Amino acid sequence: MTPLDITRSIDIKAPVEKVWAAITEPDLIAQWFGDTAEFDATPGASGAFGWRDHGGAFRIVVEHVDKPKTLVYRWARDFDVDPTPANSTVVRFDLTATEDGTRLDLLETGFEELADPQGAQSGNTEGWLAELGELVEFVESR
Numbered sequence: 001m002t003p004l005d006i007t008r009s010i011d012i013k014a015p016v017e018k019v020w021a022a023i024t025e026p027d028l029i030a031q032w033f034g035d036t037a038e039f040d041a042t043p044g045a046s047g048a049f050g051w052r053d054h055g056g057a058f059r060i061v062v063e064h065v066d067k068p069k070t071l072v073y074r075w076a077r078d079f080d081v082d083p084t085p086a087n088s089t090v091v092r093f094d095l096t097a098t099e100d101g102t103r104l105d106l107l108e109t110g111f112e113e114l115a116d117p118q119g120a121q122s123g124n125t126e127g128w129l130a131e132l133g134e135l136v137e138f139v140e141s142r
Contacts, residue, residue, distance in 0.1 A: 004111035004121045010132050013101040014139045020068035022139050023093055032138040033131055041065050046082075049075070056080050063090065070094050074110075077120055085113050089124070106132065 001007070012019055022028045029037035029049070036050035036057065043062055050057035056079025064072035071093045076083040089110040096103045106128060111121040 001107075002109070002112055004117055006106070006108040006121065006125050006128060008106040008128055008132055010104050010106075010136060011098065011101065012104060012136050012139050014142075016068050016095050016097050016102045018142070019095055019102045019104060019135075019139055020071075022135060023071055024067075028138075032134040041067070041071060047073075054079070059083055064092075068095060077114060085110065087114070089114070089120070104132070104135075 022032065024039065024041040026037040026039045026047075029039055034049045034051045036048075038047040038057075039045075039049075039060070039062075040047060041062060043065055045062045046059065047062070048057035048059045058075050058077075058079060059082055060073045060075040061083055062071075062073045064070060072090060074083045074088045074090050076088045078087060081087060089108050092107045092109075094105040094107075096105070108124060108128070111117045111124075114120045
């Protein structure tokens with residue numbers, strides 16, 4: 001890991017299958033992560049996450065899936081461009097069953113390859129704090 005990597009662990013009072021659905025099914029993703037989602041949890045599949053307030057969609061490519069434990073995708077930092085190592089980061093979700101539900105571990109890497117590594121990492125750190133809070137609220141309220 002590098003100092004720029006983002007790591008987060010959260011506990012969600014819901015079974016792994018319910019959390020997995022929330023991070024892999026487009027209609028559910030769009031209820032906690034942005035406004036729109038095109039997503040297929042298949043390695044090599046392309047998709048996008050959209051935010052109306054930001055005026056565009058961030059394209060993604062799914063890199064690894066081990067249902068219902070691990071999801072890895074690469075997402076572009078700029079709107080409407082295909083992700084490449086020079087313009088994107090890699091997000092990894094690992095889900096583990098716990099006595100009270102699910103532990104979600106998030107790891108985002110690849111910031112050092114970007115034009116503004118510190119700015120991108122700072123922005124995404126704040127973003128994940130908000131988005132993961134929304135994920136917990138969404139899953140636990142369903």
